[in-house]
Amino acid sequence: MGQIYDLAIIGGGVNGCGIARDAVGRGNSVFLCEMNDLASGTSSWSTKLIHGGLRYLEYYDFKLVRHALLEREVLWQIAPHIIRPLRFVLPHHAGLRPAWLLRLGLFLYDYIGGRKLLPPTRTLDLTRDETGKPLAPGRFKRGFEYSDCSVDDARLVVLTARDAADRGADIRTRTRATEIRQADGMWQVTVQDTATGDRSTISARTLVNAGGPWVENVLAVGAGVNAKAKVRLVQGSHIVVPKLYNHDRAYIFQNADGRIVFAIPYQDDFTLIGTTDIDYDGDPADVKISTDEINYLCKSVSEYLARPVLAEDVVWTYSGVRPLYDDGANEAKAATRDYVFELDLPGGLPLLSIYGGKITTYRRLAEEALQKLAPYLKGTKAKEGWTADAALPGGDFDVSAVDALIAELLRDYPFLTPAHANRLAHAYGTRAAKMLGTAKSPADLGQAFGATLTEREVRYLMANEWAVRAEDIVWRRSKLGLRLSKDEIAVLDQWLQANRAQPANPMREAGARS
Known part of the structure; x- marks a missing residue:
């Protein structure tokens, strides 16, 4: 038998990635699979807000509003770039x-x-x-x-996953869970690479169903649970x-x-x-x-x-x-936006399914999920949450220092236009300089795809943020699809297909952890 994970998570949206980050930071071994790209479902199609939800007060949902309001400044301080x-x-x-x-x-x-x-x-x-x-x-x-x-919602998900991976989580995108069963006192999850068709099976002590709109589909692949809650x-x-x-x-x-x-x-x-x-x-x-x-x-x-x-x-x-x-x-419009957990113990093995939730409360949701699973997670080193004080990748600066970060990029990379520096600072924060590396001129950034998108950035996204297709880059890692033509996006897609096998790692070139 190969590695046994403390926690396996199905679903690479904001909730799944939030739980992965929190769990691995507490000392648990974590596996996460997402059948498409990170944030490709609900998490990238929001109104792009971190908010309390003023209108929920009319439905007397004071608990949800208070929890969401408390999270606003917490999230702002750990991710002031996005x-x-x-x-x-x-x-x-x-x-x-x-x-x-x-x-x-x-x-x-x-x-x-x-x-x-x-x-x-x-x-x-x-x-x-x-x-x-x-x-x-x-x-x-x-x-x-x-x-x-x-908030840049899709980047929030990707950076959360990036931090989880940096801390040791096994994050697999374009990997579908095709079967869930129990054997040898463990959850056995069979996953399939959607590009190659290759299958493998992982073992885990606990299982989280963060399938979002597909939460009931996940249960249908063999979990042995008849859900009491409905989505x-x-x-x-x-x-x-x-x-x-x-x-x-x-x-x-x-x-x-x-x-x-x-x-x-x-x-x-x-x-x-x-x-x-x-x-x-x-x-x-x-x-x-x-x-x-x-x-x-x-x-x-x-x-x-x-x-x-x-x-x-x-x-x-x-x-x-x-x-x-x-x-x-x-x-x-009146349905609750709060999240609900359903914890089942088929065969004595814990399975936590998540219903609902808002991007604003994803970090709090992760903390509460791990509280529910704490009795079953033998690898848990800390009972209390830690994520409120730990910056997401690139967010290790004060909320008032974004303009200073842009000025620093313009000073160190004088060939950047102010608009380009502004975009990079708000996308990558302090990691923008690591992505740019030792570049001294626009030519050092490689092929230009349009709208300030360059080969250097694309290779970085491939190597560090799980980008595979043009849509991953122009609609989720950025919103440059609003500025690029269809022909320019097609050229990017062709380039990605030709260079997918060996993506260079600008983070490694700059001596950073990847």
Whole structure:
């Protein structure tokens, strides 16, 4: 028998990678398999926010909101390169929620979540403040501005996995779990490399089902468990349009149907608009935005803006399926966003399945998952969590020092443009210099694929961040797909196919741990 892992995890989304990182940091041996690319499911199709969820207060979900609010500054401080503070403007709509109710909700938002670094709520005169200028003239006179954070969701997952691997976890992407069984007092998980078809079997003392929308599919491959909980699949779709306004604040718009829609500054030159909430039935891999959803989002923001947003303005769309815990709510918008664990002991072996959850609470979810599994994890060295104080790769600097990091890159690599240095700093943090290595000129970065993407960066992503295909790089490791043409992406894909066998390691060249 080969290596026996303390913990095997199925699913490479934010929850699976978060548990892997926390567990290996406590001294456990960890195996994680993901059937596609990391964050290729739900985790990369979010609204890109680290937030408490203001609207959840209406459903009296105070516990979820408080836990999420507590996590905002924790995550910001361990990943200041990919998480940024963001101010939100909530215009008062006279026909919807009364102003006193909005202010009460924001008072709770400010004070139940241990806010220390983020600025508090303030009241706005929208007839004078610059945030009122993009709005429909004369319609919105009063508003409120409050704090949350934005996040590069897919990079959060990848960096969490990178840190887990750096600490000793065995992370295997494009590796599908095809069979789960018990033998010799262990979980036996048969996995298949989706590229080569090669199969192997690993043994583990405990098993975590972090399959997200596929959580019930994982149980169906032989776990011997009849799930008591049910997953509710909810489709959330977003649209991206050219930048709608020039200031740096986001908007949260109320709709007559009780939902809210965000309009968020995105990738410097765009505005992200979302999201929808529709029950979904089908393969989560096939989810796509509908014409009705596009029209709904355009109409929702156009009610507030001076210049309407039209369907023809949309430059990109994306949809994801949220695997919510089915609490029996009548409407998808009312279903809980909190996470639920189901711990089963078939044959005496622990199997923990995860339902629901938010990106904002992934770190806390991991801590609670390991608390539940602690009696079965013989390798656990620490009962208390450690991840709140440990920076993710590249995030080992103060939250106020991002501009200094950009300036340092421009000083040490004077051939970079400010926009290029800014992108690298926000993607890689302190590891940007390790990725650039000893480069003295643009030629040292190798082939240029467009939009500041170079061969040096692509090789780094292949060697250190599990990138295999062009879509991994232009839509998950970055959002350069918004700037690259179809032909440029095709050239990148061809290059990846030709160079997949022997990716160089810029981290190793720079003398860093890989």
